Amino acid sequence: MTGFRPISESDVSELLALWSACFPYDPLSEGLLREKIWEDPDFDPELNLVAVASGRPVAFASAVVRPQFAPRWGWIKLFTLPGGELAGMGSELLAEVERRLAARGASILQIFDSAPNYLVPGVDPRYTRFLSFLEEHGYRRFDDTANMETELQSRTFDTAEEEARLARDGTEVRRARAEDREAVRTALSRYFPQWVPEVERTFANEPISLHLAFRGSRVVAFAAYDANNLGTGWFGPMGTVPWLRGRGIGRVLYLRCLRDLQAQGYKKAIIPWVGPVSFYYRASGAVVTRIFWRYRKRAGY
Structure with missing residues:
Protein backbone atom coordinates (compact mmCIF):
# COMPACT_ATOMS: atom_id res chain seq x y z
CA MET A 1 0.00 0.00 0.00
CA ALA A 146 26.88 31.26 -3.77
CA ASN A 147 27.65 30.87 -0.10
CA MET A 148 30.89 32.11 1.38
CA GLU A 149 32.64 31.22 4.62
CA THR A 150 35.07 33.12 6.79
CA GLU A 151 37.35 31.68 9.45
CA LEU A 152 36.84 32.94 13.00
CA GLN A 153 39.54 31.19 14.99
CA SER A 154 42.62 33.06 16.23
CA ARG A 155 41.43 36.35 14.78
CA THR A 156 40.64 39.79 16.14
CA PHE A 157 37.61 41.69 14.91
CA ASP A 158 38.37 45.00 16.60
CA THR A 159 36.25 47.90 15.36
CA ALA A 160 36.97 50.50 18.04
CA GLU A 161 38.88 52.91 15.79
CA GLU A 162 36.38 52.62 12.97
CA GLU A 163 33.47 53.16 15.36
CA ALA A 164 35.16 56.27 16.76
CA ARG A 165 35.58 57.61 13.23
CA LEU A 166 31.90 56.98 12.48
CA ALA A 167 30.87 58.64 15.75
CA ARG A 168 32.77 61.79 14.78
CA ASP A 169 30.74 61.77 11.57
CA GLY A 170 27.46 61.48 13.48
CA THR A 171 26.86 57.73 13.20
CA GLU A 172 26.31 55.68 16.36
CA VAL A 173 26.90 51.91 16.20
CA ARG A 174 25.58 49.46 18.81
CA ARG A 175 23.74 46.23 19.41
CA ALA A 176 19.97 46.39 18.98
CA ARG A 177 17.82 46.68 22.09
CA ALA A 178 14.26 45.51 22.55
CA GLU A 179 13.00 49.11 22.34
CA ASP A 180 14.58 49.49 18.88
CA ARG A 181 12.17 47.05 17.30
CA GLU A 182 9.78 49.61 15.84
CA ALA A 183 12.57 51.81 14.47
CA VAL A 184 14.13 48.76 12.84
CA ARG A 185 10.84 47.71 11.30
CA THR A 186 10.24 51.22 9.96
CA ALA A 187 13.66 51.42 8.32
CA LEU A 188 13.50 47.93 6.83
CA SER A 189 9.94 48.35 5.58
CA ARG A 190 11.06 51.36 3.57
CA TYR A 191 14.43 50.20 2.24
CA PHE A 192 14.67 46.42 2.73
CA PRO A 193 11.12 45.02 3.02
CA GLN A 194 12.19 41.53 1.93
CA TRP A 195 14.28 41.18 5.09
CA VAL A 196 11.75 42.26 7.71
CA PRO A 197 10.78 38.69 8.77
CA GLU A 198 14.39 37.49 9.13
CA VAL A 199 15.52 40.53 11.09
CA GLU A 200 12.45 40.37 13.33
CA ARG A 201 13.58 36.93 14.44
CA THR A 202 16.84 38.28 15.87
CA PHE A 203 14.90 39.97 18.69
CA ALA A 204 14.02 36.51 20.05
CA ASN A 205 17.69 35.63 20.52
CA GLU A 206 19.74 36.25 23.65
CA PRO A 207 21.64 38.43 23.14
CA ILE A 208 19.71 40.08 20.31
CA SER A 209 21.70 39.04 17.23
CA LEU A 210 21.44 42.36 15.42
CA HIS A 211 23.80 45.33 15.22
CA LEU A 212 22.59 48.75 14.13
CA ALA A 213 23.87 52.10 12.94
CA PHE A 214 21.92 55.26 13.82
CA ARG A 215 21.94 58.83 12.56
CA GLY A 216 20.04 60.59 15.31
CA SER A 217 17.06 58.34 16.05
CA ARG A 218 16.94 56.78 12.57
CA VAL A 219 18.26 53.33 11.78
CA VAL A 220 20.46 53.70 8.70
CA ALA A 221 22.20 50.30 8.57
CA PHE A 222 21.93 46.87 10.10
CA ALA A 223 23.67 43.50 10.18
CA ALA A 224 22.21 40.32 11.63
CA TYR A 225 23.16 36.76 12.39
CA ASP A 226 21.23 33.74 13.68
CA ALA A 227 18.19 35.04 11.80
CA ASN A 228 17.92 31.70 9.96
CA ASN A 229 19.44 28.23 10.40
CA LEU A 230 20.13 28.62 14.10
CA GLY A 231 23.22 26.90 15.42
CA THR A 232 25.18 26.98 12.16
CA GLY A 233 27.02 30.33 12.35
CA TRP A 234 24.70 31.88 9.77
CA PHE A 235 25.36 35.53 8.99
CA GLY A 236 22.93 37.98 7.47
CA PRO A 237 21.06 39.76 6.21
CA MET A 238 22.69 43.18 6.23
CA GLY A 239 22.10 46.50 4.51
CA THR A 240 22.87 50.23 4.52
CA VAL A 241 20.60 52.99 3.24
CA PRO A 242 21.70 54.05 -0.25
CA TRP A 243 23.06 57.54 0.57
CA LEU A 244 25.46 56.24 3.27
CA ARG A 245 27.02 53.35 1.40
CA GLY A 246 30.76 53.33 0.92
CA ARG A 247 31.54 54.91 4.31
CA GLY A 248 32.52 51.70 6.11
CA ILE A 249 29.35 51.38 8.18
CA GLY A 250 28.45 47.95 6.83
CA ARG A 251 31.97 46.65 7.42
CA VAL A 252 31.83 47.66 11.10
CA LEU A 253 28.44 46.02 11.63
CA TYR A 254 29.59 42.87 9.81
CA LEU A 255 32.73 42.56 11.95
CA ARG A 256 30.70 43.08 15.13
CA CYS A 257 28.55 40.10 14.12
CA LEU A 258 31.63 37.99 13.43
CA ARG A 259 32.97 38.90 16.85
CA ASP A 260 29.74 37.66 18.44
CA LEU A 261 29.84 34.39 16.51
CA GLN A 262 33.47 33.90 17.49
CA ALA A 263 32.60 34.49 21.16
CA GLN A 264 29.87 31.86 20.90
CA GLY A 265 32.46 29.28 19.84
CA TYR A 266 31.91 29.05 16.11
CA LYS A 267 34.98 28.18 14.04
CA LYS A 268 33.57 29.76 10.90
CA ALA A 269 30.72 31.96 9.76
CA ILE A 270 28.55 31.11 6.77
CA ILE A 271 27.56 34.02 4.52
CA PRO A 272 24.67 32.79 2.35
CA TRP A 273 23.17 33.92 -0.93
CA VAL A 274 26.04 36.34 -1.49
CA GLY A 275 25.75 39.43 -3.66
CA PRO A 276 28.97 41.45 -3.23
CA VAL A 277 31.66 38.77 -3.06
CA SER A 278 34.42 41.37 -3.01
CA PHE A 279 33.00 43.09 0.09
CA TYR A 280 33.22 39.96 2.24
CA TYR A 281 36.59 38.98 0.81
CA ARG A 282 38.07 42.39 1.62
CA ALA A 283 36.41 42.72 5.02
CA SER A 284 37.29 39.32 6.46
CA GLY A 285 39.01 37.17 3.84
CA ALA A 286 35.83 35.18 3.20
CA VAL A 287 35.94 32.71 0.32
CA VAL A 288 33.29 31.12 -1.88
CA THR A 289 32.65 27.57 -0.66
CA ARG A 290 29.32 26.58 -2.23
CA ILE A 291 27.56 27.20 -5.53
CA PHE A 292 23.80 26.83 -5.97
Missing part, protein backbone atom coordinates in the same frame (compact mmCIF):
# COMPACT_ATOMS: atom_id res chain seq x y z
CA THR A 2 1.37 3.41 -1.01
CA GLY A 3 0.08 6.92 -0.54
CA PHE A 4 0.60 10.31 1.07
CA ARG A 5 -0.17 11.72 4.50
CA PRO A 6 0.71 14.90 6.41
CA ILE A 7 4.10 15.03 8.07
CA SER A 8 3.98 14.32 11.79
CA GLU A 9 6.49 15.31 14.44
CA SER A 10 6.81 11.60 15.18
CA ASP A 11 8.40 11.24 11.71
CA VAL A 12 11.45 13.36 12.56
CA SER A 13 14.06 10.60 12.80
CA GLU A 14 12.92 9.00 9.54
CA LEU A 15 12.79 12.34 7.75
CA LEU A 16 16.36 13.10 8.83
CA ALA A 17 17.53 9.74 7.47
CA LEU A 18 15.76 10.31 4.14
CA TRP A 19 17.26 13.79 3.81
CA SER A 20 20.76 12.60 4.67
CA ALA A 21 20.60 9.91 2.01
CA CYS A 22 19.64 12.43 -0.70
CA PHE A 23 21.56 15.56 0.33
CA PRO A 24 24.78 14.64 2.17
CA TYR A 25 26.36 18.09 1.67
CA ASP A 26 23.52 19.77 3.57
CA PRO A 27 23.16 18.04 6.94
CA LEU A 28 19.97 18.58 8.90
CA SER A 29 19.76 18.36 12.67
CA GLU A 30 16.49 17.77 14.46
CA GLY A 31 16.46 21.41 15.52
CA LEU A 32 16.99 22.64 11.96
CA LEU A 33 14.31 20.32 10.60
CA ARG A 34 11.81 21.69 13.10
CA GLU A 35 12.85 25.24 12.25
CA LYS A 36 12.37 24.62 8.52
CA ILE A 37 8.98 22.92 8.87
CA TRP A 38 6.92 23.65 11.99
CA GLU A 39 8.54 26.97 12.91
CA ASP A 40 8.10 28.52 9.48
CA PRO A 41 5.78 31.54 9.90
CA ASP A 42 3.76 30.35 6.88
CA PHE A 43 3.60 26.67 7.91
CA ASP A 44 0.66 24.84 6.34
CA PRO A 45 0.24 21.20 7.41
CA GLU A 46 -1.42 20.35 4.09
CA LEU A 47 1.76 21.34 2.22
CA ASN A 48 4.00 19.03 4.24
CA LEU A 49 3.64 15.46 3.04
CA VAL A 50 5.20 12.06 3.56
CA ALA A 51 5.13 9.41 0.83
CA VAL A 52 4.42 6.08 2.49
CA ALA A 53 5.00 2.55 1.17
CA SER A 54 4.21 -0.56 3.22
CA GLY A 55 3.58 1.66 6.22
CA ARG A 56 6.93 3.46 6.26
CA PRO A 57 8.04 6.86 4.96
CA VAL A 58 10.06 6.63 1.74
CA ALA A 59 10.17 10.33 0.78
CA PHE A 60 8.84 13.67 1.98
CA ALA A 61 8.13 17.19 0.79
CA SER A 62 7.84 20.45 2.69
CA ALA A 63 6.35 23.39 0.80
CA VAL A 64 5.11 26.87 1.59
CA VAL A 65 3.28 29.81 0.04
CA ARG A 66 4.51 33.29 0.95
CA PRO A 67 1.40 35.50 0.92
CA GLN A 68 3.44 38.73 0.94
CA PHE A 69 4.47 38.17 -2.68
CA ALA A 70 2.25 39.23 -5.58
CA PRO A 71 1.78 37.29 -7.74
CA ARG A 72 1.94 34.54 -5.18
CA TRP A 73 5.06 32.39 -5.15
CA GLY A 74 5.18 28.83 -3.88
CA TRP A 75 8.33 27.13 -2.66
CA ILE A 76 9.29 23.53 -2.25
CA LYS A 77 11.58 23.97 0.74
CA LEU A 78 12.63 20.36 1.25
CA PHE A 79 12.12 17.36 -1.01
CA THR A 80 13.60 13.86 -1.07
CA LEU A 81 13.54 11.23 -3.78
CA PRO A 82 12.70 7.61 -3.06
CA GLY A 83 15.03 5.02 -4.48
CA GLY A 84 14.84 1.65 -6.22
CA GLU A 85 11.49 0.35 -7.36
CA LEU A 86 9.73 3.21 -5.53
CA ALA A 87 11.46 5.92 -7.57
CA GLY A 88 8.23 6.71 -9.40
CA MET A 89 6.67 7.91 -6.17
CA GLY A 90 8.92 10.96 -6.39
CA SER A 91 7.02 12.18 -9.44
CA GLU A 92 3.69 11.47 -7.75
CA LEU A 93 4.74 13.33 -4.61
CA LEU A 94 5.95 16.33 -6.63
CA ALA A 95 2.72 16.44 -8.62
CA GLU A 96 0.62 16.35 -5.46
CA VAL A 97 2.59 19.15 -3.79
CA GLU A 98 2.47 21.26 -6.96
CA ARG A 99 -1.30 20.76 -7.17
CA ARG A 100 -1.76 21.91 -3.59
CA LEU A 101 0.46 24.95 -4.08
CA ALA A 102 -1.50 25.94 -7.20
CA ALA A 103 -4.77 25.50 -5.30
CA ARG A 104 -3.49 28.10 -2.81
CA GLY A 105 -2.88 30.59 -5.60
CA ALA A 106 0.81 30.02 -6.28
CA SER A 107 1.57 30.82 -9.90
CA ILE A 108 5.37 30.46 -9.75
CA LEU A 109 7.07 27.49 -8.06
CA GLN A 110 10.68 27.56 -6.88
CA ILE A 111 13.02 25.08 -5.25
CA PHE A 112 14.59 25.49 -1.79
CA ASP A 113 15.23 29.30 -1.85
CA SER A 114 12.24 30.04 0.39
CA ALA A 115 13.39 33.16 2.26
CA PRO A 116 12.97 34.18 5.04
CA ASN A 117 13.08 30.58 6.29
CA TYR A 118 15.25 28.37 4.09
CA LEU A 119 18.01 25.81 4.45
CA VAL A 120 19.93 26.56 1.25
CA PRO A 121 19.43 29.22 -1.46
CA GLY A 122 19.17 26.75 -4.33
CA VAL A 123 20.35 23.31 -5.44
CA ASP A 124 24.00 22.29 -5.19
CA PRO A 125 24.86 21.07 -8.73
CA ARG A 126 26.61 18.03 -7.26
CA TYR A 127 23.14 16.56 -6.67
CA THR A 128 22.94 15.39 -10.27
CA ARG A 129 20.03 13.00 -9.77
CA PHE A 130 17.91 15.73 -8.22
CA LEU A 131 18.82 18.27 -10.93
CA SER A 132 17.81 15.75 -13.57
CA PHE A 133 14.55 15.06 -11.75
CA LEU A 134 13.68 18.77 -11.61
CA GLU A 135 14.45 19.38 -15.27
CA GLU A 136 12.43 16.33 -16.33
CA HIS A 137 9.48 17.87 -14.50
CA GLY A 138 9.64 21.27 -16.17
CA TYR A 139 11.86 23.26 -13.83
CA ARG A 140 14.39 25.54 -15.47
CA ARG A 141 17.54 27.07 -14.06
CA PHE A 142 17.19 30.87 -13.96
CA ASP A 143 20.00 32.05 -11.69
CA ASP A 144 23.08 31.04 -9.72
CA THR A 145 24.18 32.12 -6.28
CA TRP A 293 21.59 26.71 -9.05
CA ARG A 294 18.14 28.21 -8.72
CA TYR A 295 15.15 26.56 -10.39
CA ARG A 296 11.58 27.63 -11.06
CA LYS A 297 8.58 26.91 -13.24
CA ARG A 298 5.04 28.12 -13.75
CA ALA A 299 2.42 26.21 -11.83
CA GLY A 300 0.48 23.82 -14.03
CA TYR A 301 3.32 23.18 -16.49
